[in-house]
Amino acid sequence: MTPMDRTMRTRAVFAGVTGVLYIVLGCFQMLAGLGLRGAWSEMLYLNGGAMDGFVLIIVGTVMVQGYRELRQGLHEGVAFVYIGILLALFFAIVELSSIGASYLGAWTIGGDYAGYNALDILSPALYLSPLPLAGLLAWRHGFTLHPRGAQGNGTKDLNNVNGGLL
Template identity: 30%
Template sequence: MKGNNGHKILFALLMGTVYTLFGLIQLITGSSRSLGISAPETLSRFITDVLFIPPDAIGGFVLVLVGSVFIYGFAELHSGKNEGIAYVYVGILLSLIFAGIYILAAFGNVLEFYLLRNEAFADWSILDDLRPEIYLGAVSLIAYLQWKDHFDIEN
């Protein structure tokens, strides 16, 4: 690993890979559902119930975007360019922003379920709103809290 950015290089690679992979899965399942193409039931259940990846094409684009920012940061850092750290920081920021958006949407559904007692939410669970943007955002939050004192112009 290069210098004192070794952990950040590894983090960028892992997050970029996971974000891009989950984004492509979400994009493919969302697009295929829109086109009326269905996956085998066991595969569909694994994707949505185990990995919590809903079929959402737009959400998939968001994940691929964040993943590409992390991967570009990894490539820059791995080639020895310290400017790549900015991409890692922007990836963390984007990750936190989109996690916040989906947490607010989930909170709206919590209010709908508990306060309004809407019949459309009768079988709703908080796990229905758990998405990769949220749990990957939690990983980015941990990284931010770990490195928040290292955000400066020289680093």
């Protein structure tokens, strides 16, 4: 067991906690999407469908995999954490865009969206998104994924070339 250095420990804890949250809420969302709704699903704002749940589970699993690898001392595990963050944000954007589109539709051509309030459209992908967003902001420089042997020098250039991750 290689001891993790401190920066990796933070990422590992972040990935573990975020990942578990995404998986648990993903499972709930999937059940709700399949029709098992009740007071509990209202409370957790599970407004999406089964596929929304599936996607949350995938994101969570990617994060947890990152946690597991970092725990084993595998430095490469950060890739799972970072890509997990990007996937989480991508699906949050998907949800946000759908909501934006609904509002735009209601505003321009007057659909039946009058009854909307912010809580009706909240979903796990959205209210969990501050976590990955914080991760992205905190480690934005890490998204270059320094190749082995190239740490320290030339990092700035690598940011600009195709070495960068998304």
